[in-house]
Amino acid sequence: MDDPLRLLPGYALRRASALHMNALNARLEPLGLSYTEAAVLLVVGANPGAKISAIGQMLDIKRANMSPLVARMEARGELQRTAVDGRAFGLSLTKDGSDLYAQLIKAVHAHETALLERIPAELRQYALTILDALWTSDN
């Protein structure tokens, strides 16, 4: 049976993304995080006090979807919010959030390593440049 999608980079992109999102979710399950939550935790860990709106913009998560996500992580005691002004909140890690963050860093590193190892060694150096070019500088 002929595979007409075999030569389409766009199709490979989709299949690769789906495969690795599943792999990442499996890795994050022991931490009790979805990959969206993990992304927020990474950004907050690297930017204590970052505003919810700024985090959402960086990760391309809509305000309406950030709200319940942040509320969930706050309820689990991973994040805490501090009023920046009368309408905006800054986020930072709690003690539990910091512990989880440390575990998350390890899990993400293992995930990214496994991903890169699938690529022929001599081409690995180009992977990030190519993948970044496929989405950056137009959002």
Next chain:
Amino acid sequence: MDDPLRLLPGYALRRASALHMNALNARLEPLGLSYTEAAVLLVVGANPGAKISAIGQMLDIKRANMSPLVARMEARGELQRTAVDGRAFGLSLTKDGSDLYAQLIKAVHAHETALLERIPAELRQYALTILDALWTSDN
């Protein structure tokens, strides 16, 4: 604000995939096709008589999701089914399906060209190899 996801190929993979799936869906909207339906149309066009189950396996679409998808495309007069044996069906394009297929080929070509043009010219030659390596040979 620091972006801790900047150096993660896995994150770039996800963002790139999301961006281009949206772009493809926009291109397919005038044809009245979702990208999943488009993938099925491409496979049937290249493999007249292919069994529903085989198409689903190639595209990693579950049986339970192939059923309504095929029914929809059949109802729109794009696909027709022929009994292979008492339980399996082969799919082929109708006349309308063939016309749509021709349009689809053009849309997909335009999409893939636009995608590749985002990649620096000297790296384009590696893109398909890298993206394929990221998902093939373990499904």
Next chain:
DNA sequence: TATTGTTATACTCTATAACTATA
């Protein structure tokens, strides 16, 4: 007026389970 956050809701895609019929 624009920004920030919240709530409610809808839509798509995908996943699981149970079922029938046939190989």
Next chain:
DNA sequence: TATAGTTATAGAGTATAACAATA
């Protein structure tokens, strides 16, 4: 017993719209 297809349903992830409060 395994395969093929169908149906119903549930769960993510994401999208829109309307709203209140503040800058």
